[in-house]
Amino acid sequence: MRTLAAEGLRLDVGIVDYLILTLYFVTVLGIGFAARRAIKSSADFFLSGRSMPAWVTGLAFVSANLGALEIIGMAANGAEYGLMTLHYYWVGAVPAMVFLGIVMMPFYYGSKVHSVPEFLRRRFNRPTHLFNALSFALAQVLIAGVNLYALALILQALLGWPLWLSIVIGAAIVLIYITLGGLSSAIYNEVLQFFVILAGLIPITVIGLVKVGGIDGLFEKVRQTPLGEAGLHTFANTGSTDNPLGASWIGIIFGLGFVLSFGYWTTNFAEVQRALSAKDMSAARRTPIIGAFPKLLIPAVTVIPGLIALVTIQGLGADKGDLVYNNAIPLLMRDLLPNGVLGVAVTGLIASFMAGMAANVSGFNTVFTYDLWRPYVRKDRDDAYYIRIGRLATIGGIVVGIGTAFIAAGFSNIMNYIQALFSLFNAPLFATFIVGMFWKKMTPWAGFWSLLLGFLASLTLYIGHLTEVIPFNSDLSESFWGAGAAFVTAVVVAVVVTLFTKGTSKSDDELRGLVYGLSGDSTSGETIIAGEKVWWRNPVLLGAIAVALAILLYIPVW
């Protein structure tokens, strides 16, 4: 990513393109100011007053994940690994999103918790809550910094803005609209960004395909590259690790598809928060499932452009310089887009960086205020006080984010750094969650130790990898194994500690609405289904359709 800073990537932006960008900034700030008027309570600020319709939260849900890092990274993977990149979408995202909506959302939304850490406090105990709240807050600030740094790099490369200027402008705009409008502001901007980024990316795919002679022409040309035929298959050579991704089908299905992806989508509060802001249980459950449908098709504007870049840009895939894989999308923008749509594409890219950062910041300020400040520092103040703390936390989070942006400058591959963070924080959390949710005998201390030791197991592998004590094929393979080790450790510890602390499990009444089989008022099956008589509002049916489509989409690219 650092090599983006070269002259060669400079786009030929004109006055119209800047007009389009400026209009976007004005709109974003306008949303912040307008959303401010609707904030009457801390619930409005942190949870949008739980008033959003499902299509809005659903698009925000997918948009919070559709950061520019994701777009640029997946196009880069498309160029490097070919169609196996599709696994990140169809195995690595859609099933977990559907699972979140169908199985887990009744517990999150029905128990009326405001955050993932709070769920852990009610299911287990305060130490578990504190550990998770602290590690989440830390991870969010680190990732916000990555987004900010990457935004600055790309603006420097594409538009020639100095690094510090981009960081300050990006941070200032996010700061203003989140501080003013809270989560509503973040969600509205995410929905808007969803459409802008698509409007920017679709022309790249369309013009690119025209250039290479359609999908058939593209595949034919890919066969002639060093990637070759293997780049056009997803599962064909996964009996061994002799394929572009270097992963067997077991690793893909269990490592990526189960542990990493379920861990990310189901316990990542920056995502779950979008669903918690939905107006009712049915809308909350449909949120991730509605998000799954665009997620199925997003590879058309990321992976396909990656392949187009591979066959049209001579020398793509250099170790350094302008022609690194990460530049696939920026290079195509430079080569194919005339002024006008170019402005939309630049705006979309900037918008998605800001939205990614805003998602981290709005998750951070909620957890900081509700899960750290209120329970552990200043209890029992009035509601207005906590809105003020939330606003201050936003400012603090962004300032620290600017600091971590410069830390992120020290990592050569940002995507792998983020994957490592997930394997450290999300994988053990998911294991603790899933055991605690389905096994009511699991004791509070079992929750704490399973979370802590799962984290340490993953950390051990990560340190072993960094110090080269334990050899791994790649950073990515370390993340898969780290996630797997964290998951297994967390499950084993949960069982063992529970056996040693028998008799301390919480009573059925305390666990009502938090554990499978002990339904609270709003998690019982009948109530949920009552409001969902119309088939297109039925989460189970919609989820089944999404998974079926994911399987069908694999058939032509087996």
Add this chain to the structure above:
Amino acid sequence: MSDKNRLFDVRLVIGGLFVIYGLIVTAIGIFDTQAEIDKAQGVRINLWMGLAMLALGVFMLVWLKLNPIKNEPAEPLEGADREV
């Protein structure tokens, strides 16, 4: 909750911005030079994307007009259970 204090509808924002974007980009598309059309491999991309964005913007505004949000009372965060 009075209308004044309720959160504006996101369809208004998307609709408004995309109508403006659509008009700008369509206008550029009409006056695109041959060089710009050649850069886009002969596709009049500004014209098509401009019209598509305009259509999306208009769709959002029409949808808002035909189906405005109902003015329901705000739900309390805790306490009384609300069912779907």
